[in-house]
Amino acid sequence: MQEELHIHLSVNGKAHDCPVSTRKSLADFLRQDLKLTGTHVGCEHGVCGACTVLVNHQTARACLMLAVQADGCEITTVEGLANADQTLSVLQQAFKETHALQCGFCTPGMLTTLTELLAENLNPSEEEVREAITGNLCRCTGYQPIIKAGLLAAERMRALGDEIMTPFGGPSR
Amino acid sequence: MKPARFQYHRPTNLSEALEMVATLENYKILAGGQSLMPMMNFRFAMPDHLIDLNQVGELVGIHEENDRLVVGAMTRQHHIHRSELVAKLCPLVPEAYDQVSHRQIRNRGTLGGSLCHLDPASEQPCFTSALDGNIEVQSRAGSRTISIHDWTQMYMTPALGSDEIMTRVSLQPWLGPHGWCFLEYARRHGDYAIVGVAVMVALDAGQKIERLSISLCGVAPAPLRLSGLESALVGQAGDKRVLPAVHEHIEAIEEIMHDAYNSSIYRRHLTQTLTARALGIAFERALKAH
Numbered sequence: 316m317q318e319e320l321h322i323h324l325s326v327n328g329k330a331h332d333c334p335v336s337t338r339k340s341l342a343d344f345l346r347q348d349l350k351l352t353g354t355h356v357g358c359e360h361g362v363c364g365a366c367t368v369l370v371n372h373q374t375a376r377a378c379l380m381l382a383v384q385a386d387g388c389e390i391t392t393v394e395g396l397a398n399a400d401q402t403l404s405v406l407q408q409a410f411k412e413t414h415a416l417q418c419g420f421c422t423p424g425m426l427t428t429l430t431e432l433l434a435e436n437l438n439p440s441e442e443e444v445r446e447a448i449t450g451n452l453c454r455c456t457g458y459q460p461i462i463k464a465g466l467l468a469a470e471r472m473r474a475l476g477d478e479i480m481t482p483f484g485g486p487s488r
Numbered sequence: 489m490k491p492a493r494f495q496y497h498r499p500t501n502l503s504e505a506l507e508m509v510a511t512l513e514n515y516k517i518l519a520g521g522q523s524l525m526p527m528m529n530f531r532f533a534m535p536d537h538l539i540d541l542n543q544v545g546e547l548v549g550i551h552e553e554n555d556r557l558v559v560g561a562m563t564r565q566h567h568i569h570r571s572e573l574v575a576k577l578c579p580l581v582p583e584a585y586d587q588v589s590h591r592q593i594r595n596r597g598t599l600g601g602s603l604c605h606l607d608p609a610s611e612q613p614c615f616t617s618a619l620d621g622n623i624e625v626q627s628r629a630g631s632r633t634i635s636i637h638d639w640t641q642m643y644m645t646p647a648l649g650s651d652e653i654m655t656r657v658s659l660q661p662w663l664g665p666h667g668w669c670f671l672e673y674a675r676r677h678g679d680y681a682i683v684g685v686a687v688m689v690a691l692d693a694g695q696k697i698e699r700l701s702i703s704l705c706g707v708a709p710a711p712l713r714l715s716g717l718e719s720a721l722v723g724q725a726g727d728k729r730v731l732p733a734v735h736e737h738i739e740a741i742e743e744i745m746h747d748a749y750n751s752s753i754y755r756r757h758l759t760q761t762l763t764a765r766a767l768g769i770a771f772e773r774a775l776k777a778h
Contacts, residue, residue: 320496337496338489340525359490360526367592373566374592379525383496384542428592449678450590 322386326351327395335382341375342366344382345392353393353423357452364451367424368392374431393423396430405475406430406468415464417455424451429465437473441466491528494538502546502655505539506628510651512537517653519562519601522593547600547655550574556622556658561600565612566591568599577661580686584615584670590678600654603636606644606710608745609680613640614705615670617713618686619659625652640710666690666699667774669766672706673758681706682750683758687770691726695775698722702767707744707759714738726771731764738763 319334326349335344340359345351345368357363359378366377369391396404403411406429416422425448432439432447439447444465445458453461497512499505509515516535518524519542527533541547547562550571557577559568568574569585588594588611602612603623613636616623621636625648634647636657641647648654672684688701700721702714717737724730738760744752 336489338491338494340490343489360529361522361593364590364592370595373595375596376522376592378529379521379596381496381521381525381540383498384521384540431591446677447591449676450592 320383320386322383324385324388324390326390327392337381337383339382340378341368341380341382341385341390342377344385345377345390348382351392351394355420355423357420362452363421364424364428364448365421367427367451369427369431372431372434374428391427391430393426396426404430405471406433406464409464409468409471410461413460413464413467415456415460421451421453421455425453425461429468432465433469433472437469439465439469444469490531491525492531492534494528494535497537497539498543499539499541500543502544502626502653505541505544505653506626506651508537508539509653510628512539515539517541517604519604520564520597521601522589522597523601523605523607541653552577553658555661555663557619557661558656558658559599560656561603561654562598563600565589565594565597565599565602569594578615578619578659580615580618580668580670580688581659583668584611584684584686587611587670587672587674587678587681587684593678599657603639603657604646604648604654606640606646607680608643608709608711609682609684609706611670611672611681611684611686611705613711614684614703615686616657616659617711618688618701618703619661620701621660622658623654624656624658625649626655627652631655636711637713643709662688662690662699664690665774665777667770667772667777669769669773671762671766671769673762683707683755683762685759685762685766687763687766689726689767689770689774691771691774691778693778695726697724697726697730702763704759704763707741707755709745712741726774728768730767734763734767735760 321334323332342356345354355365357365361376361379367374368377370388444462515537518538518540547560549560569582574581616636623634639647667689669687672681674681683706686703690699692698700718704712721730744755746752
């Protein structure tokens, strides 16, 4: 039985080359093997959205992907969203200011999800922000402050124009 | 670890994968994994072998071929949703994908995976039925094509042999001016539809219905194509005068699904409301298309 496979992947810009159990989820791999516990594991069947990470710049549920499927991929977790100098990103700062988190459990998934939205659309309507986070459950905030944070971040990122750097190392589109 | 033990296989081409399905026992094919992985995490599904098709590049792609829109089985739902070719040839499809789950799921989920999983409430078998989709499957012995209307054997069971892999699906775009509409009702955006309806309609110069296609999801174990109603309405005026006939036809559907949350009575009512609404929008679009 092939219990382990060797994988090579990049997580938050850092290369990893390691063996991994073939039935381990990407979420468990990030948390247990790489000790990156910022990715939260809620329902473990794709409903709550807490484990959302970026796989090659696109959101994916880390509980529904096997770690071996991330072989060769570029992964960004919540730990990789801050600016290079470790100050909060525009989106994270907006979350802080608008009280878009209380217990913080859903926050990693909310941030990765909205990072994808803002990388593609710097001028989202409230409706579009709402729709973007339909796949992420939050039991504290009632969502309103999260939507506010998304819109505030978009507004600030528009004002910053080309100065703004996305977590993917380039100017936002 | 949540899933039960399995042996993981990662073929890099179709013939390797076909060899595996021909020889391995109790296997499951892993496409996007957005339904299978939850089932494995719950241990509803406990395959001995997991055959991951995500490295089989030949199963990915969207193109036009002999007036049909061809989509590779492993094409991600997000790519189909945003494809310009799909929007041009089959605008019903992106409208349906607006309602399909969440972005995180569509980034990974595939059309082939959805058509093989065959959830009765899924939008994807429904639009495939409305656009007279053909499903192409392959085994070591060769390939065959199955109409979507013969694809569902029973609840969540496609007509796929144990030695076969679905390779692509082709949809039939409507060439002349026409209208379309996909509507559904779900408790939360992105949830599976309680009821969904796909409508395609073409009107003649006198604004009479020339051609019509209506498919429902969430109503029966398979996407329900209302062909009886379609032929009854062809030649009728393309406006709200057809609605009483629509209402009556849906009233006469013998069996409508029910579960702990939604009764057949409610689903029937929802089907009547949504079909009438979708027809109204499709008629309007068909008029504008002229």
